[in-house]
Amino acid sequence: MPSKIKPTVVKEFSFFEDVFDVVRQIPKGRVSTYGAIANYLGTKLSARMVGWAMNASHNAQMKVPAQRVVNRNGMLTGKAHFATPTLMEELLKKDGVEVKNDTVVDFKNIFWDPLIELQTSLPIP
DNA sequence: CGTGTGACCGGCG
DNA sequence: ACGCCGGCCACAC
Structure with a gap:
């Protein structure tokens, strides 16, 4: 869980780490x-x-499986930041995710929402 | 300590 | 439907 503590030694867990943590938990596919x-x-x-x-x-x-993070339209907006322009798509295809025209096919269906999948505590049932 | 910037998002004309 | 614009926050310079 993210903490607002401000360690005097080093920033053990920063915002980056938190993001990476979540991204790493995105299941294959x-x-x-x-x-x-x-x-x-x-x-x-x-x-x-x-x-x-x-x-x-x-x-x-x-x-960090950054290829599993796309924008809300399912478009591979960050592919330009990979080693090669096709790397992101290649990695996704290896994950079993179909990509067409820089967009994840069936995106709505395979969308993984940490708020739902990692729900730590439910509000009152 | 001020300023700029970013692999975005949602609203509005 | 489409384009533009403002906002948000962490971090580098």
């Missing part, structure tokens, strides 16, 4: 969106931050 992740982290109005965090995913020590 599913995709999520920047907005959904941002929403899960509490900053739903700042989906840009998530995307920006992904920009630093290259720097992350642990691999």
